[in-house]
Amino acid sequence: MTQESPQSQSQSDADDGRNERHRARMARKKEVVDDKIAQAQRDCGVIVITTGNGKGKSSSGFGMVVRAMGHGMKTGVVQFIKGAIPTGEETFLRRFPSECEFYVMGEGYTWETQDRTRDIAKAEAAWEQARRMLRDPSFALVLFDELNIALKLGYLDVNTVIADLQARPAMQHVVITGRGAPQALIDAADTVTDMTPVKHAFAQGIRAQAGVEM
Amino acid sequence: MTQESPQSQSQSDADDGRNERHRARMARKKEVVDDKIAQAQRDCGVIVITTGNGKGKSSSGFGMVVRAMGHGMKTGVVQFIKGAIPTGEETFLRRFPSECEFYVMGEGYTWETQDRTRDIAKAEAAWEQARRMLRDPSFALVLFDELNIALKLGYLDVNTVIADLQARPAMQHVVITGRGAPQALIDAADTVTDMTPVKHAFAQGIRAQAGVEM
Known part of the structure; x- marks a missing residue:
């Protein structure tokens, strides 16, 4: 007009x-x-926890890993509990061994193994890898994926974990994921998010989809 | 002993x-x-929404992008609202142009520009990019980062957005992030998580850290 x-x-x-x-x-x-x-x-290394029953806890941890890699920061990942089937994030990040060191505990979910003694030994071996990263200032950001589950099941001692976290290099960031984060760990963290489920495709008969859940 | x-x-x-x-x-x-x-x-493309005031919404979206890339799936990203400063995720993902197509709306947060007419034009141009991906079955997973904010501010029409989402290829996954997801979009989604803040480093005087928040 x-x-x-x-x-x-x-x-x-x-x-x-x-x-x-x-x-x-x-x-x-x-x-x-x-x-x-x-x-x-103030600038300092932060402890970020994503917990709760909703989708997005591990995904957000891996998002922070690649965000850090975009800044040229060296990263490390230790996956607790998960591991029987290689995930998309593992396959992808293993392409960059000098930028991201990837350790998987293996053996799959604890309800698949049903063997508490073996689960504890595996969790302790995985924590040894985590502790090594926490003592190495060349790691700028580390992700301990599903660590909360190992703590919740009593496979690792929360006070030992917190002491190792607090002794880390001043500028190192740590991301911890998994349901049921213990209160002592929440108290020791800087940023904590509860991922609250509103709805989930699984409840509507849609199975886990590659790229979304695994 | x-x-x-x-x-x-x-x-x-x-x-x-x-x-x-x-x-x-x-x-x-x-x-x-x-x-x-x-x-x-059942297998099908899902709509995943991460909303709420807590940390982890965009991070989880980028985690799903790299998870999909690990499965050899082609991905697309359209970032709404953000964009004045290149983020770690943008720098990282631009290394893989054949695996991830990255489009940034530009101009930064709306409280920096304070110009509604320009913001609307930019949001509409960004949605054109999103719509192009939604019509292209070669994209297996697309991320519309901070789209919820553009909808909340009324820059885009939610019914148009939902119609474009519903017309997409049957196996294509869509991840939508940002505070204040409108109810109509939640109703149209398969998986929705509210990221509820428990605590945040920012409130304790720690500024946004590279790799964690940007």
């Missing part, structure tokens, strides 16, 4: 008003965000 | 009891898990 009707004129005025209100709201938001940023100026 | 004391003998008995109870509990769990797996046998 080349000619403006009175209606479109008034609509244009209304749009201007909406844009102006948006601008004012975003300017206030920017002040709040800038102020928060000004207050948070 | 080569000789066993009565005490260690009784402790060994107790351990045997614990192991036996563990085995029985895990055998029951295996039955439940196996039964659930037997019921969930």
